[in-house]
Amino acid sequence: MTKSSRQTVDVIVIGGGPAGTTVSTLLQRMGHRCLILEKSSFPRYHIGESLIPDTFHTLERLGLLPAMRESAFPVKRSVRFVSPSGTASEPFFFSETIDGPRASTWQVERSEFDRLCLDHAAQAGVEVRQETRVKKVLFEDDRAVGVLAEGAQGEVRIDARVVVDASGGATKIGTQLGLRGPVPGLKKASIWSYYRGARCSQGADEGETLLLTLPQRGWFWFIPLPDDVTSVGIVADPEYLFAESRDLSRAFLREVERCAPLADRLRSAQRVGAIRGLRELAYLNHQTCGDGWVMVGDARAFLDPIYSSGLFLALSSAEMAADCIHDALAAGDVSASRLGAFEPRLTAGVDTVRRLIHAFYDPEFSFPEFLRRYPEQRPALIDCLVGDVYKDMSVFIDCLEQMTSPP
Ligand SMILES: Cc1cc2nc3c(=O)[nH]c(=O)nc-3n(C[C@H](O)[C@H](O)[C@H](O)COP(=O)(O)OP(=O)(O)OC[C@H]3O[C@@H](n4cnc5c(N)ncnc54)[C@H](O)[C@@H]3O)c2cc1C
Numbered sequence: 001m002t003k004s005s006r007q008t009v010d011v012i013v014i015g016g017g018p019a020g021t022t023v024s025t026l027l028q029r030m031g032h033r034c035l036i037l038e039k040s041s042f043p044r045y046h047i048g049e050s051l052i053p054d055t056f057h058t059l060e061r062l063g064l065l066p067a068m069r070e071s072a073f074p075v076k077r078s079v080r081f082v083s084p085s086g087t088a089s090e091p092f093f094f095s096e097t098i099d100g101p102r103a104s105t106w107q108v109e110r111s112e113f114d115r116l117c118l119d120h121a122a123q124a125g126v127e128v129r130q131e132t133r134v135k136k137v138l139f140e141d142d143r144a145v146g147v148l149a150e151g152a153q154g155e156v157r158i159d160a161r162v163v164v165d166a167s168g169g170a171t172k173i174g175t176q177l178g179l180r181g182p183v184p185g186l187k188k189a190s191i192w193s194y195y196r197g198a199r200c201s202q203g204a205d206e207g208e209t210l211l212l213t214l215p216q217r218g219w220f221w222f223i224p225l226p227d228d229v230t231s232v233g234i235v236a237d238p239e240y241l242f243a244e245s246r247d248l249s250r251a252f253l254r255e256v257e258r259c260a261p262l263a264d265r266l267r268s269a270q271r272v273g274a275i276r277g278l279r280e281l282a283y284l285n286h287q288t289c290g291d292g293w294v295m296v297g298d299a300r301a302f303l304d305p306i307y308s309s310g311l312f313l314a315l316s317s318a319e320m321a322a323d324c325i326h327d328a329l330a331a332g333d334v335s336a337s338r339l340g341a342f343e344p345r346l347t348a349g350v351d352t353v354r355r356l357i358h359a360f361y362d363p364e365f366s367f368p369e370f371l372r373r374y375p376e377q378r379p380a381l382i383d384c385l386v387g388d389v390y391k392d393m394s395v396f397i398d399c400l401e402q403m404t405s406p407p
Contacts, residue, residue, distance in 0.1 A: 012160040019297025020166030021117040022318035039133035046110035050308040054387030058315040072226040073106040074207035086261040144292035168298040174285040183282040191252040192233025194273030248277040289340030349389040358407040365404040
């Protein structure tokens with residue numbers, strides 16, 4: 001292929017999930033020609049259904065709030081913890097620390113939410129090519145210059161000034177460059193499925209997420225979705241989950257029965273989805289941007305679903321990256337330092353979330369005990385649960401460190 005016959009755009013985005021659509025919609029609106037390459041055909045299935053309130057800012061900037069309000073997605077106003085004996089905590093209502101419409105968010109069916117985001121990107125002028133898989137990111141002198149992709153027209157080379165890796169758990173650049181590795185001290189597996197007719201909460205907290213804790217520091221999520229469907233999943237140590245059998249279904253159904261408060265809520269429900277799972281959840285990349293490239297969302301790292309922070313981090317990292325990529329393109333300088341100028345702020349926020357995840361799985365730590373000892377930290381804890389983590393959290397972290405060592 002001659003250089004003149006190759007397509008050239010400003011920004012190639014690998015993956016049309018929430019991170020990819022966010023970064024490309026914002027950049028396209030700022031005047032840059034963006035191309036999303038997505039390997040699957042939407043709508044496609046995806047796990048990760050519970051939003052947290054601070055996604056509001058990015059959804060507002062994208063202009064997606066009207067569509068969200070018109071959708072059938074249940075409104076989520078709170079989170080509640082249920083102990084192994086079945087004792088439920090008081091709901092943590094987000095309105096305790098946030099006023100107005102920002103105090104609620106949504107539980108989303110991902111096939112529908114992701115399709116909405118992808119259509120919205122296309123409406124903003126982003127070129128979207130589905131069923132097109134990026135096989136390789138191309139580098140010249142260590143600078144990303146484009147990709148080799150495979151789709152309906154066969155294999156094509158596309159050049160770009162910036163390549164954004166938004167490929168989720170596939171971590172395209174991380175895998176290609178050998179940057180991906182485990183997260184020290186965090187090794188969990190997850191298995192999940194869907195039920196129709198489960199007994200959900202009623203009233204103001206009907207759309208709440210329930211977190212049912214297990215004696216071995218594992219937990220179940222219980223997330224109401226449209227059409228009376230509930231998403232139910234377990235996160236626990238793989239050694240515990242698969243001790244008796246490697247079979248996902250057997251492990252999942254056994255654990256549902258063992259968790260009495262959950263089994264009770266599912267008593268008259270019918271399972272309506274396949275049983276799916278991941279044997280290793282957490283990973284991170286040792287480098288997250290370089291000359292001509294940057295990672296956003298799960299392509300960058302994934303820690304744990306416990307605080308439902310995945311979509312929030314996907315949207316907020318993509319939004320921060322969009323602003324830096326815009327600056328870099330405008331300045332004609334796509335160096336790593338310019339493209340990744342958002343990294344310190346993002347990393348500090350992620351670090352707070354990581355400490356909280358670590359605390360949750362620390363057998364010596366207990367949140368009720370933490371709140372008894374530091375009642376003045378309840379608003380800061382709720383700030384973490386809503387995603388308000390891009391600010392100085394040092395006092396909260398100091399208190400946390402009095403009761404659990406840092407990761
Ligand atoms: C068990 C579990 C439970 C979770 N629960 C929650 C939750 O309750 N709340 C929450 O906020 N988050 C949750 N998450 C996390 C959430 O799912 C992710 O954070 C979120 O999907 C990240 O969005 P993304 O756009 O970065 O990646 P994705 O949504 O994964 O999108 C990446 C896209 O890239 C495409 N792609 C991949 N490789 C290529 C390629 N080579 N070429 C072209 N396209 C490619 C994929 O097809 C995909 O569409 C959970 C995750 C897990 C594992």
